[in-house]
Amino acid sequence: MVVLPYTVAFLLLSFLQTVKITNSQSFIGINYGQVADNLPPPSSTAKLLQSTSIQKVRLNGSDTAIIKALAKTGIGIVIGTANGDIPGLASDPNFAKSWINTNVLPFYPASNIILITVGNGVMTSNDQNLMNRLLPAMQNVQNALNDASLGGKIKVSTVHSMGVLKQSEPPSSGSFDPSYGDLMKALLEFSRANGSPFAINPYPYFAYRSDTRPETLAFCLFQPNAGRMDGNTKIKYMNMFDAQVDAVYSALNSMGFKNVEIVVAETGWPFKGDDNDVGPSIENAKAYNGNLIAHLRSMVGTPLMPGKSVDTYLFALYDEDLKPGPGSERSFGLFKTDLTMVYDFGLSTSSQESSFLRK
Incomplete structure (x- = not known):
């Protein structure tokens, strides 16, 4: 039996723990928005992502250079x-086929496309024509x-805002807006089926913006608070x-679809905003994203879905300087366009390794 020196054994154990945690973090993704005119080249972004434990990227579109x-x-x-x-x-199956032929087949499987989202926020758009055409x-x-023999390998979905819920408090009473009726059921x-x-x-x-009490901020940032029953x-x-x-789980369950997987397509916190924006700050953004990542890594899950972490795509990789609206809309980025971190949120592999070595 070979006995390793303590230091070597400790470093080996630390390395194996790092590998284990990194490999188990397929549930942490990030949004890569492009409403900007100052983004680094896709090749640089690819290298940046490989220096982190982020294992999934969501594009709003289908930029071939990024893919x-x-x-x-x-x-x-x-x-x-x-x-x-x-x-x-x-209306045209051939248009759908052409879209797949253009945006998927030339790149898959070298580019690991896992999901296609058809539209964003359609159900809450108040565009009845668009809503009726979403499922077809x-x-x-x-x-x-x-x-193309990819039906079991690449999934198809659409992305909803929380506005699809009629009720969300308390969580057990979560329900979809009944005005969506049969359409929501058909989507589910x-x-x-797929x-x-x-x-x-x-x-x-x-x-938090609609309830700016200090206890609500703590509740939103995963900080110590009295909790809500x-x-x-x-x-x-x-x-x-x-x-x-x-x-959301309760809403799915109430319609008989509790086994449909939930994916968090976007969540985040802005690090700055306009003078009248409530809540944006480096401190709050770092607390939210850092504590969320720690929560996901713990694999504790949610009270109604314990023991697993939902796939969660942080918003966002970079600021998008051409976005309209308040300043906070342009300030969700975790990285600057020079590829440095806006603040350390705990996803770079180097910071992960150093955290093990400090233990």
Whole structure:
């Protein structure tokens, strides 16, 4: 039996722990938005991502340069069709086939495309024509994937805002807006039949903006707080993220779809904003993202979905300087365009390793 010196054994154990944690973090992703004119080249971004434990990237569109740059990195890629493409995708199966032929087949499997999102926020757009065409568009994209023998490998979904819920407090009473009725049920039946996730955008930041009490801020930032009791389940929630995700789970369960996987397509916190913006700061953004990552790594799950972490895509990789609206809309980036961190949020592999060596 070979006995390793203590230092060598300790470093080896630390390395194995690092590898284990890094490899187990496939549930942590990031949004790579492009509403900007100052972004670094996709090749530089690919190298940046490989220096972190981020293993999934969500694009709002299907930028071929980015998809190519991520080839052979093993990073899972979510690509999306624009809302404006939905009528064409719905009415013409050949358009859906052409979209797959252009945006998927030339790059897969070297580029690890895992999910196609058809539209974003369609259900809360108040565009009835778009809403009615959403499911046929998703079906045609799914059929095009099936025809290319990729149906079981790449999933098809759409992304919802939390506005699809009629009620979210307490979490056990979560329910969808009944005005969506049969359409929401049909979307969920599509998800169940194809093993596709229900993608949702919970933002505790927006919840805090409508209730700016200090105890609400602590609840939103995963900081010490008194918690909030769900009177129906007698479960005490200690953070807003779990409460929002469980409200979605309850809504799915109430319609008989509790086994449809939930994916958090976006969540984040801005690090700066306009003078009248409430909540943005480096301190708050670092607390939210850092504590969320720690929460996901713990694998504790949510009270209604214990023992696993939902796939969660942080918002966002970079600031998007051309976005309209308040300053906070342009200040969600975790990295600057010179590839340095805005603040240390705990996902670089070097900071991960050093944290082990400090133990």
